[in-house]
Amino acid sequence: MDEKNKENGKKEAAKKKSKHILNAFDIVIVIIILLIITVFGMKIYNKSSSILQDTQKFYFTIEALELDKDFQEKISIGDQIRDNIHGYFYGKVSDIKFKSAKKITENNVTGEFVLSQIPDKIDIEITVECDANISDDAITVDTNPIRLGKLMSLKSKGYVVYGYIINMETE
Numbered sequence: 001m002d003e004k005n006k007e008n009g010k011k012e013a014a015k016k017k018s019k020h021i022l023n024a025f026d027i028v029i030v031i032i033i034l035l036i037i038t039v040f041g042m043k044i045y046n047k048s049s050s051i052l053q054d055t056q057k058f059y060f061t062i063e064a065l066e067l068d069k070d071f072q073e074k075i076s077i078g079d080q081i082r083d084n085i086h087g088y089f090y091g092k093v094s095d096i097k098f099k100s101a102k103k104i105t106e107n108n109v110t111g112e113f114v115l116s117q118i119p120d121k122i123d124i125e126i127t128v129e130c131d132a133n134i135s136d137d138a139i140t141v142d143t144n145p146i147r148l149g150k151l152m153s154l155k156s157k158g159y160v161v162y163g164y165i166i167n168m169e170t171e
Contacts, residue, residue, distance in 0.1 A: 056170060060167065062166065063123065063124070064161045066118060066122075071159070090130045090142070090154070091129045094128065095127035098122050125166070148167075
């Protein structure tokens with residue numbers, strides 16, 4: 001009987017040791033995972049803080065075509081502008097130019113293409129003033145890249161405007 005008790009005691013001792021080794025191994029794995037997460041977190045934090053530090057005044061102009069004439073009453077200089085899709089904050093409207101809407105159409109009599117005016121429609125050029133991070137690779141506003149020809153969906157209180165960027169300037 002003593003031999004069986006000794007063998008059972010050895011087996012239980014071996015199980016306890018393996019549990020302690022397993023627990024120590026688990027702790028090492030958790031520490032390694034925490035270190036990896038910390039390193040990636042620091043990299044992301046450094047990128048975001050550098051984006052916020054290197055900003056300068058930037059202006060981009062979008063052209064919105066064939067809007068209703070009553071849109072002139074909705075938009076004004078100083079409106080706060082956001083991206084309609086993602087919610088990025090861009091800045092404020094610094095300049096607005098209204099033009100009569102024109103379209104290239106074909107003259108059926110002569111067969112020529114002519115520039116004709118569209119009744120009750122206007123074209124608008126909206127200049128937005130914002131703080132942008134300007135680097136050799138890209139111009140970003142609130143982590144959103146800005147480039148010529150990009151379709152923008154801008155919103156403010158009471159309206160949404162779709163148009164393409166036609167001009168960009170720095171101060």
